[in-house]
Amino acid sequence: MNLELDGRHVVVTGGSKGIGLACAQAFLAEGANVTIVSRQRANLDTAAQVLQRQAPPSARVQAIAADLTGAEAGSSMADQAQAGLGPIDVLVNSAGAARRTVPDELTPQAWHDAMAAKYFTYIHAIDPVIKRMAARGSGVVVNVIGAGGKMASPVHLPGGSANAALMLATAGLANAYGERGVRVVGINPGSTLTERLKSGMQTDAQLHGITYDEALQRATARTALKRIATPREIADVVVFLASARASYVTGVNITMDGGSTPTVL
Numbered sequence: 143m144n145l146e147l148d149g150r151h152v153v154v155t156g157g158s159k160g161i162g163l164a165c166a167q168a169f170l171a172e173g174a175n176v177t178i179v180s181r182q183r184a185n186l187d188t189a190a191q192v193l194q195r196q197a198p199p200s201a202r203v204q205a206i207a208a209d210l211t212g213a214e215a216g217s218s219m220a221d222q223a224q225a226g227l228g229p230i231d232v233l234v235n236s237a238g239a240a241r242r243t244v245p246d247e248l249t250p251q252a253w254h255d256a257m258a259a260k261y262f263t264y265i266h267a268i269d270p271v272i273k274r275m276a277a278r279g280s281g282v283v284v285n286v287i288g289a290g291g292k293m294a295s296p297v298h299l300p301g302g303s304a305n306a307a308l309m310l311a312t313a314g315l316a317n318a319y320g321e322r323g324v325r326v327v328g329i330n331p332g333s334t335l336t337e338r339l340k341s342g343m344q345t346d347a348q349l350h351g352i353t354y355d356e357a358l359q360r361a362t363a364r365t366a367l368k369r370i371a372t373p374r375e376i377a378d379v380v381v382f383l384a385s386a387r388a389s390y391v392t393g394v395n396i397t398m399d400g401g402s403t404p405t406v407l
Contacts, residue, residue, distance in 0.1 A: 145385035148173035149200075151227045152384070153219075155210060155267050156237030158185035160336035161286055164373035165234050166193055166203075168381045175202045177223045177230075179237065179267075183207045202227060210237055211258050216266030220274065229278060232384045233271045236286040238263035239338050240301025242345040248299065256300030261307050272315060272324055279323040282384045285312050286376065289330045289399045297345045305330070309395045316393030325392035327383045332399025333361045334371045366401025 152169045156162035157178025166176045170193060178193070180186050186205040193203045204226045208219040223230055240256035264285055275281025290298045291305025309328055316326035333339055340354075347357040362370055376398060382388055383396075397403065 143387060145172050145381065145387055147232075147381070147385055150174045150231040151177070151223070151229060152232040152234065153177045153179065153223050153230050153267075153271070154234045154236060155179045155219075155263070156235070156286075158182065158189040158205075160236070160338065161331065161334060161373045161376050162234070162236035163189055163192075164377035165236060165286075165380050167196060168374065168377040169232075169234075169384075170197045170201050170203070172381060172385075173198055173201055174232075175227045177204050177206060177227055179206045179208050179210070179219055179223075181207065181209045181237075210263040210266045213262075213266050213269075216268075217270045219267065220270040224274075230271050230274065231281060233267060233275075233281070233283045234286065234380055234384070235264040235267055235283070237267070240298070240304055242297045242301065242342050243299075244345060244349045245296055245299065253300045253303070256304045257307070260301060260304035261311075264308055265311065268311075268315065272319060272326070275324045276319050276322040281324045283312075283315070283324070283326045284380050284383050285326070285328045286380065287312070287328050287330050287395065289332045289397060289402070291330060291395075292397065293403055297349050298342070312395055313393050320392055325389075327388075327391055327393075328395035329376065329379060329383070330395055330397045330399070331371060331376050332365070332397075332402050334373060334376060336373060339370070364402045365399065366404065369400065371398065371400060 157166045158180035190205040208215045238259045288305045290302035312328035343357040
């Protein structure tokens with residue numbers, strides 16, 4: 143299937159590891175030019191080296207260090223990305239994660255921090271990019287959000303609230319910019335085999351008084367598929383949604399939790 147991504151400029155925030163890095167690798171395999179964005183230059187340099195080795199001869203890679211918790215960083219990132227590889231055709235947001243905390247240890251600051259870490263890192267990237275896309279009359283934004291925005295978890299309340307806000311923003315922005323040629327889609331992964339999973343399982347284990355391995359076994363057992371997702375499985379769906387093959391998909395938030403929540407929502 144030709145996804146028509148060859149030569150497209152894709153920006154992936156949080157692109158130095160985990161789901162973001164898997165997305166960058168998948169887009170490169172389709173012939174896209176990729177900009178990865180992350181806070182830590184060391185992580186970026188390591189990821190960029192990996193991507194350069196894997197990239198087809200025609201594809202280009204660039205890395206931009208940016209802390210997207212600041213509003214100005216989003217505009218600066220968009221300027222740098224466009225200066226390096228041209229107008230942004232696809233924005234994939236996968237940066238930022240809220241710290242998981244047991245309920246009795248929550249503070250108002252924890253809720254503020256969660257919004258800064260997850261919600262605003264996405265909004266600060268989206269705002270300058272989606273307006274440029276609208277001015278050109280085309281573009282796709284894919285937000286990798288999280289299943290915690292639909293199903294409340296006692297150890298992920300601030301982060302889940304940020305995810306829920308992003309789901310609404312995804313639907314609203316899709317409605318606002320659809321007539322100007324821009325699609326906006328959200329994906330809500332469940333547990334995925336990344337570094338973040340370990341932290342989440344440790345907090346869940348603390349809450350329930352069990353070991354890390356027991357917490358991971360419970361999370362696995364909750365899925366209909368009886369296994370945890372890989373980053374590449376999430377990335378494959380991201381790439382499809384960003385492609386011309388998904389040209390009529392917008393304004394939806396797609397759950398990818400391996401069948402953990404067998405409900406119609």
